[in-house]
Amino acid sequence: MPSRRVITGRSQEPRRRFAEELRLLRTEKGDSLRQLEVVLGWNASTFGKMEGGQSLGSPEIVEALDQHYGTAPMLLTLWELAVADPSQFKEQYRRYMLLEAEAIGLWQYSVSAPPGLLQTDGYAHEALTAGGLKGEELNQQVEARTSRRKLLEGAEAPPFRAILSEAVLRNSLRDPAEWRGQLEYLVKASEYLNITLHVLPFGTGPHGLMNTDTMFLRLLDGRTVAYTENDVRGELVEETGKVERLHRTYDAVRDLALSPAESRTFILRVLEEVPCEPST
CATH class of the missing domain: 3.30.870.10 (Endonuclease Chain A)
Known part of the structure; x- marks a missing residue:
């Protein structure tokens, strides 16, 4: 059987792929995180966490990014796959x-x-913190649960x-x-x-x-x-x-x-x- 052809060379894991696409689109458009904050209204750190894989963000943010980059509904589709991915x-x-x-x-x-x-975000955060999670792992598990x-x-x-x-x-x-x-x-x-x-x-x-x-x-x-x-x-x-x-x-x-x-x-x-x- 022939080996599987690599089409894009980017990650096949949904959460990581979503972050990669965000970084690629911003780089190609020449935006900085600060420029995204000014244009779209969300804090630059939010976009940074999304591109770093620490957060998936909300569907409202993702829809705004889709409109900004002219990619609708690609980013929202990737976001939905990342949210539903059991590997998280x-x-x-x-x-x-x-x-x-x-x-x-x-x-x-x-x-x-x-x-x-x-469970609300606040409940999940306190419960998972009590279980010993912190940092990036805590944020990921809170988002996965909620x-x-x-x-x-x-x-x-x-x-x-x-x-x-x-x-x-x-x-x-x-x-x-x-x-x-x-x-x-x-x-x-x-x-x-x-x-x-x-x-x-x-x-x-x-x-x-x-x-x-x-x-x-x-x-x-x-x-x-x-x-x-x-x-x-x-x-x-x-x-x-x-x-x-x-x-x-x-x-x-x-x-x-x-x-x-x-x-x-x-x-x-x-x-x-x-x-x-x-x-x-």
């Missing part, structure tokens, strides 16, 4: 992330933290049901402003037609998922797989019998939880308890 996640999550992106239905039980699909929210947005977004232990709503961030933002996002998400939230209040008694975050994915081929995670390990569960047992346990927990309307009211009450002033 740690190895143990990559197969799960590939399946999640293809899921036609998702449901989850969360023990002590908001589901990854519903970009998952896009899976639940748009007309074609799959249905998502989440049961939140009350601990999720009580284990607040250090910064009250960021914590308010997270709770407000949960309230907003509960209004989406494809998202259903339940709160499992304290005092409902022991159940089969007490210490295990559990996500179920309904796939295009009709299969359902599960991903379970605790403090020390995560496991992708694909064996039908095991998935069914987990599913029955999940249904039993849902029977203990508040209704969606009651849950929204519960979250709003918790939100009222959070100070409005940011921490100093």
Whole structure:
């Protein structure tokens, strides 16, 4: 078999390729980072981080760059591929992330933290910092985690049901402003037609998922797989019998939880308890 022909000589890894194209386009146009700041309105350091691979930026910035360089929709397409690229996640999550992106239905039980699909940037940053990440790796993992929210947005977004232990709503961030933002996002998400939230209040008694975050994915081929995670390990569960047992346990927990309307009211009450002033 003949060897694969190298067409451009540039990276085939989506995130790196996106950064390379940004640098190439700016160089060819003769712009400096400062000139981009003046013309497009975003800080020069933002463009520098995007070209250095530390950040992907927002779709608004990328669309503005596409217009500036006359490349629409090339850069936005590359950005979408970079955001969806599972290689930005740690190895143990990559197969799960590939399946999640293809899921036609998702449901989850969360023990002590908001589901990854519903975490704000501020929450993800503090949680990942507490886990020991810093610098470029921290920024990359925050962006990788929060970009998952896009899976639940748009007309074609799959249905998502989440049961939140009350601990999720009580284990607040250090910064009250960021914590308010997270709770407000949960309230907003509960209004989406494809998202259903339940709160499992304290005092409902022991159940089969007490210490295990559990996500179920309904796939295009009709299969359902599960991903379970605790403090020390995560496991992708694909064996039908095991998935069914987990599913029955999940249904039993849902029977203990508040209704969606009651849950929204519960979250709003918790939100009222959070100070409005940011921490100093």
